[in-house]
Amino acid sequence: MQLSLFGVLNAYEAGAQVNAQAYERLGRDLGIKAEAWAERQPVGTAGQPHSPLKRRVRWYQQTLKRLGLLEPVAGKRGVWRPTAAGRRTIEQRQQDLEPCAPGLMQLGFSTELGMALWADCKDAFSRLDEPVHLVLTSPPYPLARQRDYGGPERAEYVDWLCTCLEPVVARLASGGSLFLSVSNDIFETGSPARSLYRERLVLALHERLGLHKMDEWIWHNPSKAPGPVAWASKRRVQVNTAWEPIYWFSNDPQACFADNRRVLQPHSEKHARLIASGGTKTAAVFADGANRRRAGAFGAQTAGRIPRNLITVPHNCPSQTALRAWAKAEGIPIHGATMPLALAEHVVRFASEPGQLVADPFGGWATTALAAELNLRRWVITERMRAYLYASQWRMALSSQQPARAKG
Ligand SMILES: C[S@@+](CC[C@H](N)C(=O)[O-])C[C@H]1O[C@@H](n2cnc3c(N)ncnc32)[C@H](O)[C@@H]1O
Structure with missing residues (x-):
């Protein structure tokens, strides 16, 4: 060793x-x-x-x-x-995944901005008495064969997830957001047809928890492994998948404080040239009059490009790769389902302001927490498995040597 x-x-x-x-x-x-x-x-x-x-x-x-x-x-x-x-x-170091006992809540680690609790999310968030401004989370998926950290029965999935999210949603400040990363690649048993659990979930979050669907972002993951193997590679009745949905809900859409000015992207060179030349030269009408463009359109200098609701980020981000290598060397369990840090940072900056409270009930390797920490948001996460918190603590400590991101 x-x-x-x-x-x-x-x-x-x-x-x-x-x-x-x-x-x-x-x-x-x-x-x-x-x-x-x-x-x-x-x-x-x-x-x-x-x-x-x-x-x-x-x-x-x-x-x-x-x-x-x-x-x-x-x-x-x-x-x-x-x-x-x-x-x-x-x-406390645990070689094995050890779920917390029901009702137990322990501090895993903390920073000046946040805390990670070794707890079941239902227990912890029902005891929290602070308004949460953003929930960014990725729950266990309704897989046929569950990952090492386990998960609910498929038939109970929607009910289970609503029950888990209810306490944290109850603490959402008015206009706050829930971003939920789930899988599109869940199939009816033995069939190439996709499960309709996503549709049931969206309706349940609206009807049971009073959330409004703001959007369904497409997370395009160019490094996603080819699949579904049974239906795309073997039966050839499906194509390979390349994206995952990221649902965005708010409890009060009119009061929603998400702001795309915090996540503006650089203009393309072509667009920068168009601005510099004073915009379009002639007026034009498109799509049978549905779209009209005046002469001089796109001539105003703007701070950047408004992002689209399709985000391309590979899942194998450097922050996760480094932690995975470290966990392997340490002989501690490797988390098999983490979110890329760049994706989490994008959501955190878009949907919360510096100083606001960001929560993740399914904390995993603390990607949401780290995104919040780096962008000067307060944070609270819960995670059932102590070993994941142990790795997260190291991740956070080592990242604290990086400078915080710009204010936005
Ligand atoms: C998909 S992973 C989240 C990964 C995380 N987004 C990241 O980037 O590291 C889901 C996590 O939820 C945890 N979990 C499952 N049920 C839980 C519960 N009731 N309370 C707290 N954590 C739970 C699992 O142990 C697992 O680590």
Whole structure:
């Protein structure tokens, strides 16, 4: 097994250790042979021989120090000990997915802007007494074979999801939004026909929770794996899929405070040239008079292009890839269904203002939380599986070294 951040932290399980003790413990835990510790390589301009392995351990010590999990013992050279947070991390670390007990609610981790709760979303949000401005979430899908984190029976899906969302929707500020990422690729059992659960879900969210459908955005995912295999590759009766729906609801459409000026995109070069030339030269009539264009249209300088409701973002975003690699090295469960950070940031900026509260009842690897954090929104998420929160904590801590995005 290779050296890892948690491996190094775990070497301090018994408390303060001099470096030699920590190396010994790491050697035992990870099966590192004495020769590997003894190996020396020249370093720096002076070419002094140093142990590359020990230098890596010391680099991890510094990273753990920055994360507030390990600290040097004052006045004792080469002696380190876990902080209180580091001790909790060692104790709480779970190799396996462990769902929280019913009714239990524990703080997973927090930042100045938000908190991640190890809790069932129904329990936690029914106890929250603050208005939520945006809910951005991706629940477990009604899959025939559920993912590692489990999910409801397909027949109960709509009822289950409404029950889960009800407490957080009840806390939506007037004009707040719910963005819901679900799957289009759910089929009737043994059939190439798609399930109508999406239609039932939209109606239920309107009728049971009083939400209004603002739109159904298309998330075009160019790196989506080819499928449905049974119907597109084998029977050839379907084509490959390339998109997922992102439903957008509001509890009060007239008061909705989403604002596309927060997500304007750069004009295309062609359009920038059109603006610079004073816009269209002649008036024109299109579509039997349904569309008219005056001379000089598109001549005004504008701050940017209003985005369309089709968003192209590959699912394998750099932020997730880095976390996945880290989780693999640490030997902790990898989340199999995360959202790209760029998509979450787009929604967060569009549908909330800095300082407002963003919630995700199905927190996963905290993509919504991170998007909110980077864009200076407050946030609260819940997640049933402690192991996902553990990875999220690292993701958040490592991302905190990035600068926050611009104000919008
Ligand atoms: C599709 S994943 C969300 C992934 C997330 N959007 C991300 O990018 O990391 C759904 C998550 O909901 C969690 N979950 C399922 N039921 C839950 C419940 N009742 N309360 C809280 N979390 C739940 C699952 O453990 C899983 O991590």
